[in-house]
Structures are given as structure tokens and as C-alpha cells.
Amino acid sequence: VHSGPISRQADNDDALIQSYLKKFYNLTEQTGPHSKGRTNHMSEKIAEMQKFFGLTVTGTVDQETLQVMKKPRCGVPEVAQ
């Protein structure tokens, strides 16, 4: 018996998350389509954003984190190149 559908980010949320982390937390493209390095790098950046906003630091995008990413904000990054 499975515990119901695994909640997936809607595709446009995936794009929003990527764009947000690139713009504001200096997420950079990692080599290889799904290399472990890429996932870790992404998780680090999500954790960095969660820490800045006082959210629970999990390294994965939960509802609260997505809500903050969707809020209107300033375009200056927290983590600049």
C-alpha cells in the first residue's frame, strides 16, 4: 500500500525555483544532467534561502518556502556573483 501520490512541484514551480535561486542565491549550472553535485548544489542554495528567511532549513522546497519565493520582492540578490 503506498501512502498516496508523492507531492511533486508543478513544472512551472520547478522553473520558478530554479530562476529564483539563480537570480538571488547565485545558483550556477552544474555539469551533467542529474549529477549528484547538481542536486547537492541546489539543496545548499535552498537551505541558504530558507536560513535567510527564518524558515525551517530542510534543503527541499516545501509549501512555506515556495510561498516566500512567490512573494513580490526587490531584484537585488542576497548572494551576489
Add this chain to the structure above:
Amino acid sequence: YTTFGEGLKWPKNQLTYRIVNYTPDLSQAEVDSVLGKALQVWARVTPLKFTRISSGDADIMISFGAGSHGDYYPFDGPGGTLAHAFAPSAGIGGDAHFDEDELFTSSSTKGYLLFLVAAHEFGHSLGLSHSSDPGALMYPTYSYRDPNTFVLPRDDVNGIQSLYGPNTDVNPDKPAPPPPVTPDACDPSLVLDAVSTLRGEKIFFKNSFFWRISGSGQAEQHLIKSFWTDAPDNIDAAYENTAQDKLYLIKDQKVWALFGYDLVQGYPKSLSSLGLPTKVKKISAALYDKNTRKTLFFTDNYYYSYDESRKVMDKGYPKLVEQGFPGVTGKITAAFQYNGLTYLYSGNRVFEYSPTSKKVTRVLSNSYLLPC
């Protein structure tokens, strides 16, 4: 607060600014006035002085543009990014760009207050980066605040004065209003304004803020107006009527009813609309007891009971709190019911009271329910 580091600040206190173009959302006179006020937010607390020029290169060039607008950071249409600005330096340094795809307003809660967005961007133009203090103007996300009562928060004052020092020529006869400080959940002397449940969560109110406890037990702090634009700050009491799925906020003699994020039609109403006698001018706490379906309104050491089923005040009230809750002493400042237990706050102490055994089971500190 944070700065851009490497001493990225202006080497002078006399700065020029130029409004290069305008948004059609407001009259030019409004834009001139709003942007001038936004700069004064920073001038008021530093030695900085701003002079407007109407041609040539100013230190701070202000413009409105949509999408790609001449720098390497295109805007993204309505929502999302509202504006950006560049740290102090020659050329594009100090310049502030506003996304023309946004609706900028000068007063209403519809659209984005240009005053707030501009005051934030000018913080960048002067050398501040973003602050992680949710009450700071330099917090990255937009939150509505009343522009008529806005006072630069303490965190931002500390940040800008770390770069330029304080304003030395203030009028001692007209001291500036004290900068608001963001309340700290770790402060042992913290006295909460109100506490309530909200759809299974616990929420704790103080000044302009509230904390919500996330699933993992972490306290997240938010500006009240970032969730409920129409709700008041500095409330006296809050309670959730779980039968109605409504959160009630009470301040002085007014009551706001919130359903989710929305203000319920017809609110705010008067305190007497809740059934309280007109002689009650202020309450200090409130809770809804889902077992008895009664709402209790506390006025310091006394309390009233309102029967939500019969829609009438119960007779024989007000009663002394100690009469209805043996062992609970002092003025009640906040109250709520959680998991069948009643929590009565008196200052920074919390009485945990069991309605079944009719006695105080524990006396706790704030931090037991609101984690530091």
C-alpha cells in the same frame, strides 16, 4: 542588516538625484513628492543631503522601465521583481530602476506603494544590502505599511549609520519618534499582545508582528500586514472560533474577523457587536472554548463568558479570573486553548489550566510554547 562590503559607500554626504522618466501610474507631482520623501527617510537619520537635478549625470539616476531596460538584469513582468538598485559607485552605481509592469500607488493597498519600494531601493543606492530582520525596510520581500506613520526601523537605522554615522543636526526640541525594534522570541521579558490557534497552528502576536510555528516547530516571524493588509498592529486580543473557521482580532473597541487571508465583509465592527456590555472599553485577552462553545473575554483580572450557541452573554459575569480558574493569578494578557488545555498568559508567565481537573497543571515560561 548587511552592507555590500568592501566599503561600498559614498565618499561624500552631499548627493544628487535625477528622476529620468515617470510612471503613468501616478502624476509627475506625486512621483516627485513620493521619491523625495523616500530619500528623506535616510537623510533624517544620517548626515546625508540629497539635491535634485533635472539634467546631466546624478549620483542616483531614477528611472522606470519594463523587461530589458538597459542593464544586464531584465525585469520579469507583473509580480516577482518590483525594482532593483546598484551599490554606490561611479556610473550605474547608486541608480534605482523600477519595473513599469508593476502598478505603483501613492496611498492605497492595491498595487505597490512607490514610497516603500523606493525607500528600500535607495537603501541599496546608499550601500545597504538585504536584512534578514522581517521588520526591516531592507527585508527582500514587499510588505504594505502605512506611509503616513512609517518610521525607519531600528535595524535599518543601525545599518545606514554604520556607513555614514548619525544625523548630527537634529532639533532637540523635536526628537524623532523612536525606531521600531523587531520583537525577539528569545527575550525572556517578552510580554505577548495575544495568542491564538489558526487552523491547527499556534500564532503569537506582538506589536506589528506575529510568529507562526512551522510543522517542524520552528518559529517564523512575519509582519501582520504581510498576511492581512487590513488587520491592525498592537492588538489587545485574538481568538479563533473554530466552529466558524474565523480568526478574530481585537484592538481597543474594534473587532476584525479574518477568514483565511481575507477580512470578512462588514468588519471591523464594535466590541459590543460581540455581545460585550458597552461599559467594556478594552479587553486584554480572549479565547474560544470549543468544548463548551463559549468565548471568554478577559479584562485584566476579570472575564466575561459569551455563549456562541445561544448568542447571549452568560449571566453572573464578569467573574474574577481566580474564581473561574483557581490558581491563576495576575492580569491576563493573552489566552488560548490548545489540545483541550487552556493557556492563560499573565505577563511572561503562562498558566496551563486543565478544564477537566479544574486546576493549574503547570506554570510555564513563554519559550515553552513560542520557541526561541
